[in-house]
Amino acid sequence: MNNYDVIIIGGGLTGSVLSYELAKKNLRVLLLEKDSIFNNATVYSYGGISYWCGTDETTIKLCQEGINIYRNLTEELDYNIDFRELDLLFTIDKNQDPENTFQQYQKFHIAPKLLDKKETNSLEPLINIDAISGSLRFPQGHVQPEKMIFAYQKALMRLGGKVEQELVISVEKNQDKIIGVKTEKNSYSASQIILCAGAFSRSILQNLGINLPLYFSHAQLIMTPPAPVKLKTLVMPCTMKRLDTEKQVAQSAEKIWQKESNTLYGDVLEAGAIQFLDGSFCLGQISQIIPNLNSPIDSVISEKRLRDAIASILPSLANLSGKWHNCQVAFTEGMPFLxxxxxxxxxxxxxxxxxxxxxxxxxxxxxxADYLVNGEETLISFNL
Ligand SMILES: Cc1cc2nc3c(=O)[nH]c(=O)nc-3n(C[C@H](O)[C@H](O)[C@H](O)COP(=O)(O)OP(=O)(O)OC[C@H]3O[C@@H](n4cnc5c(N)ncnc54)[C@H](O)[C@@H]3O)c2cc1C
Structure with missing residues (x-):
């Protein structure tokens, strides 16, 4: 059967979750993912659930509903996604003033707790307290990202949805109406198509002549096998640099993204780490704004920068054996989603x-999913 109610392009976090929610509404769903082995922003992420980060009525509601969904998700999906609740520690650099930094984070609906060096050390002994002036502690949820998308895709298939490993090469329309997609192997028809291809959504939109504020960074990180050392918290530096850079780039976006150049428009290194329940680590992260999706990144330089930065804040993790990865992460301007x-x-x-x-x-x-099926906008406007 090559005819569906809805086709989702991209089987990362966004596509896997949305496909499942649409299949729950009895739609015939096809999820198309180009890679046979997950190799996307989702599987290279920390998997942190920042349910403290609401700043207005809508995002606060989503944060509260989000964490409640996770608290029951293993049962709902019938698959263990390693959900747990842990502390997120934002390390405050030794040259930053803790009190000032603390004030900047009061805008979130769950305020952090300011910890001094001694308190930070007792919560997370692996942090080098000579490199910090303190830390902010937030409550955080956590899952294993790969298990999460696997669980959602399995649940989608149990509901009758289909997942195919195929690269979408074009979105097909008749005049201004969607009729389906072409992949390398097949043609599929559907009256609805949803772009969940992360950073790759930008080029799909461009091919259709559509200009939307969707941009991306090139993220770099190291994944390690299980290691005997024990990190208790999710550690990240206390800085808004990445978000500020994304904002600036979004504002001057039209100029920057007109050509797919290899020019570097932003470079932020945030030394952080998470240990998954199997003992493996994700050590991150460098975010570089380069408009060419396929821009080459020097892995040797990148890995050295990452390891040097980790050596300063989490010295016992800096020399763990591991593999360097690069992926593209989509972002937008204004709202925290498009x-x-x-x-x-x-x-x-x-x-x-x-x-x-x-x-x-x-x-x-x-x-x-409610909106697409019932046409009701109960939370925000879904018309772009
Ligand atoms: C180091 C790091 C740490 C992070 N930590 C966190 C965190 O703690 N918490 C958090 O909330 N976020 C975190 N993120 C961000 C988060 O991982 C990403 O924003 C998110 O996973 C993006 O999901 P996605 O579905 O949009 O994109 P992706 O996961 O990139 O999925 C897009 C998919 O589309 C597929 N695709 C693309 N084009 C096509 C095509 N033409 N045909 C078929 N398939 C196609 C791709 O193969 C890919 O699988 C982190 C990111 C990084 C890099």
């Missing part, structure tokens, strides 16, 4: 560009 029906083409939608997707995607996918 979700809705794209006005220019009937039947085309996007569900992408998330900041803090692990907390926002599961609840927002429910609202968006």
């Amino acid at each position: 979700v809705g029906k794209i006005g220019q083409i009937e039947g085309l939608s996007i569900f992408s560009g998330f900041t803090s997707p692990f907390v926002f995607v599961p609840p927002l996918a429910r609202y968006f």
Whole structure:
């Protein structure tokens, strides 16, 4: 059967969750993912669920609903996604003033606790306290990202949805109406297509002549095998640099993204780490803004920068054996996501560009699925 109600392009976090929510509404769903082995922003992420990060009525509601979904998700999906609740520690650099930094984080609906060096050390002994002036502690949820998308895709298939490993090469339309997609192997028809291809959504939109504020960074990180050392918290530096850089780049976006150049427009190194329940680590992260999706990144220089930065804050992790990876992470401007029906083409939608997707995607996918099936906008406007 090559005819579906809805086709989702991209089987990362966004596509897997949304496909499942649409299949729960009895739609015939096809999820198309180009890679046979997960190799995307989702599987190289920390998997942190930042349910403290609401700043207005909508995001606060999504944070609260998001964490509640996770608390029951293993049962709902019938698969262990290693969900747990742990502390997120934002390390405050030794040259930063702790009190000032603390004030900047009061805008979130769950305020952090300011810890001094001694308190930080007793919570996370692996942190080098000579490199910090203190830390901020937030409550955080956590899952194993690969297990999470696997669990959602399995649950989708149990509901009758299909997952195919195929690269979508074009979105097909008749005049201004969606009729389906072409992949390398097949043609599929559907009256609705949803772009969940993360950073790759940008080029799909461009091929359709559509200009939306969807951009991306090239993220670099190291994944390690299980190691005997024990990190108790999710550690990240206390800085808004990445978000500020994304904002600046979004504002001057039209100039920057006109050509797919290899020019570097932003470079932020945030030394952080998470240990998964099997003992393996993700050590991150460098985020570089380069408009060419396929821009080459020097892995030797990148890995050295990452390891040097980790050596300063988490010295016992700096020399763990591990593999360097590079992936592309989508972002947008204004709202922390770009979700809705794209006005220019009937039947085309996007569900992408998330900041803090692990907390926002599961609840927002429910609202968006409701909207696509019932036409009710109960939370935000889904018209782009
Ligand atoms: C080091 C690091 C740490 C992070 N930590 C966190 C965190 O703690 N919490 C958090 O909320 N977020 C975190 N993130 C961000 C988060 O991982 C991403 O924003 C999110 O996973 C993106 O999901 P996605 O579905 O949009 O994109 P992706 O996971 O990239 O999925 C897109 C998929 O689309 C597929 N695709 C693309 N084009 C096509 C095509 N033409 N045909 C078929 N398939 C296609 C790709 O193969 C890919 O699998 C982190 C990111 C990094 C790099």
